[in-house]
Amino acid sequence: MRRGIIRGLWGDVASHRNGKIAKEIQSVEDKSWFTVYVFGADNYNWLKETGFNVALVDRKSSKWDLDTEMYRHKLAVFERAMRDFDEIVFLDWDCVQTGSMDGMWEKLNEKEVLQANLFMYRTKKCLWRTEDHRKVCNGGFVYMRDKKIPHRVIKLYDELYEWVAKRKAERAARGLELRFREKALIYDDEPAISKYIDDYLGGWKGAEHYWENFEPSVCNLRRKSVFSKDRLEAKNACFLHRL
Numbered sequence: 001m002r003r004g005i006i007r008g009l010w011g012d013v014a015s016h017r018n019g020k021i022a023k024e025i026q027s028v029e030d031k032s033w034f035t036v037y038v039f040g041a042d043n044y045n046w047l048k049e050t051g052f053n054v055a056l057v058d059r060k061s062s063k064w065d066l067d068t069e070m071y072r073h074k075l076a077v078f079e080r081a082m083r084d085f086d087e088i089v090f091l092d093w094d095c096v097q098t099g100s101m102d103g104m105w106e107k108l109n110e111k112e113v114l115q116a117n118l119f120m121y122r123t124k125k126c127l128w129r130t131e132d133h134r135k136v137c138n139g140g141f142v143y144m145r146d147k148k149i150p151h152r153v154i155k156l157y158d159e160l161y162e163w164v165a166k167r168k169a170e171r172a173a174r175g176l177e178l179r180f181r182e183k184a185l186i187y188d189d190e191p192a193i194s195k196y197i198d199d200y201l202g203g204w205k206g207a208e209h210y211w212e213n214f215e216p217s218v219c220n221l222r223r224k225s226v227f228s229k230d231r232l233e234a235k236n237a238c239f240l241h242r243l
């Protein structure tokens with residue numbers, strides 16, 4: 001079983017160097033335990049020189065519009081990484097190690113093939129549901145061990161894209177713009193991941209079912225988890241998504 005911990009980078013090197021992500025990248029001391037999947041030859045060279053393990057996803061620094069489809073890049077990272085590994089943990093740059101990773105993969109194997117922390121948004125995101133529209137998979141820590149997942153999540157993303165395009169045209173005909181929650185369906189990777197799990201279950205089964213099967217026991221959210229503080233503290237997590 002090939003297992004990999006990965007991060008991703010896309011967009012313009014210069015903007016990374018000046019921004020939040022650059023600080024997070026530069027603050028990484030131990031670079032040995034994960035691989036960065038990179039868009040852009042310049043980004044690739046910069047990270048390699050800085051001492052990271054790197055894999056080039058595409059020579060172009062972005063393939064999708066960074067203003068409207070930013071996190072489509074992450075789905076491409078999943079697709080590429082699941083060709084290199086059988087099992088991956090994807091981490092945001094602000095998802096940091098807080099404890100020993102001993103036994104991490106075994107703990108992940110006790111739950112479902114796809115796992116992500118359940119986040120409570122203020123905005124409705126899972127618009128296809130009849131309830132719990134704000135309870136959404138958080139993309140800061142994503143675990144998977146089924147090679148079919150990335151392709152399927154991308155297909156769901158494409159379907160959401162079609163839906164948003166249609167909605168945009170309808171609204172434009174009435175002189176209106178898309179609502180924030182509609183734009184978010186294709187800006188973020190999280191709605192497509194959430195849709196994957198809902199479809200996998202034949203529909204949303206509620207937060208309790210999610211906790212048992214899809215909430216990773218090795219990672220916590222710093223804030224806005226759907227679950228109680230007591231439950232989160234009982235996890236003994238080795239990662240924290242600082243958000």
Ligand SMILES: [Mn+2]
Pocket residue numbers: 092093094095140241243
């Ligand atoms: Mn983050």
